[in-house]
Amino acid sequence: MLKAIDISSLQAHPDMGGVDVVLIKASEGRSYANPRRDAQEKAARDGGKQVGWYHFLWPGHIQAQAEWFVRCADPRPGDVLACDWETTTAHSAATCAEKDAFLAAVKKLCPRLRVILYCNLDFWKRRDTTAECGDGLWIADPGAAAGKPRVKHSWVIHQYGIKRGQDVDVCNFASVQAWKDWAGVPPVDEPPKPKPPTSKPYVPPPFPKGLAPGKSTPSAKPLQKALRAAGFLHISDADLSDHYGKRTEGGVSRFFDADPQFRSQGKPHDAAIGPKGWAFLFTLAYGRK
Template sequence: MLKAIDISSLQIHPDMDGVNVVLIKASEGRTYANPRRYAQEKAARDGGRQVGWYHFLWPGNIQAQAEWFVRCADPQPGDVLACDWETTTSRTAATCAEKDAFLAAVKKLRPRLRIILYCNLDFWKRHDTTSQCGDGLWIADPGAVAGKPRVKHPWVIHQYGIRGGQDVDVCNFASVQAWKDWAGVPKTPTPYVPPAFPPGLAPGKSKPSAKPLQRALRAAGFLQISDANLSDHYGTLTQAGVGRFFDAHPQFRSKNRQHDVAIGPKGWAFLFTVAYGRK
């Protein structure tokens, strides 16, 4: 399981050591915004941690609260959003129907992001009547062992206690990558690595590597050749294709050779990148 913390403006310098996920209070009601949220977000992202945002839900004005939340959080692709459903400082609480409506409203505003429900055992077992928790349940059960909350419903986060003045949680994922896959964090493209330049490749010679060269020239638009005519011979057709490649990218032509048709390691690498490495 992954380690997480959830923080608000009360945590001026939150301890993120060893933490995989940081859940930040963004807003409350229709007017309050955590003044430290962007500094906390930067600290989390700079440390390579996954980010989530939560909104403390009040009764009434559900659509306005949802719009205020996404504006204050300014979530990035792959961030997780959460509805914090509990008793307010006025000893009131949103109804179960209002909680459900807020989850739906946020999902409509940010359909590509995960929206989950945070609540304690009392709210989940005594106030909830629909078991609606969006994309996952974040359960507060500080009386239970970390990772073993006393609920039957599947859960994604368990808030199990307080350490050093901040709430501590575990996320029900085997790895950070599993969290990223669930949250929809955009994948970083794998950089294209061209094949190594084959020794002995030269005009007029026959080498098996001539066929990959011909295919790359064809894919990059410098050579028209059918599969049936692919050859191990670096002949005139291939040389003409290399010449057209050099015309388009003269920086790879040998110095003082206007009619160069011998591709070298740098030209080879660039050609293959043009042919296969650019999306």
């Protein structure tokens, strides 16, 4: 089994030594975002860890919460998304139906990512009525030995205790590669390529004039849609914009990470897509049969 930790803003300097997976709190409700998110993600990725994100669910406004979660997490291909279903600081809790709706909403926003449920034994055994846990159950059972949670349902992560101020978990996978295969982490040396067309070849739209980071142009929306279709940008229709802003730049950067030949030489931080990258991205997004 793999070792993991789950962290929030309470862990200013989390100890990631000896763990394979780091699950980071991204958001809560409709307005809270983890202020340490960026630093924690950088530490995890720089350390070669597999990354997951979780959202603390509140009652009500489920679709808005799902969209807020995806916006705050800004996940990469292969990241795992989790719904944290437990009692809030107001001593309230989302219903089982709301939990199910949240899982479905996040999955619709990020259909290529694994979406799982986190809850404790009380919620799973006494409040859940559907056994709906998306793509897997993350069960909190600190009274059980690591890897032996007291549930009959299959599980993917077991939170079994606290060490040095951090929640510690084990993941029910034999190897990191098994986790990657399950989570859909893209191979580093084999980025997805368009499949050869079986009929008429796909012709991408011409590269638009005036498309550049920081500028507003109608062509920004088609770019965002193509990034979304290719799995490099997780964005709802409501968030599509004519502005080539930071979110769009992040999606383009993830595209360049997968296909670095389209990044301007000598400019590793430049998120400006050119005509060749534009054509390849649209073919990747829409040209596969």
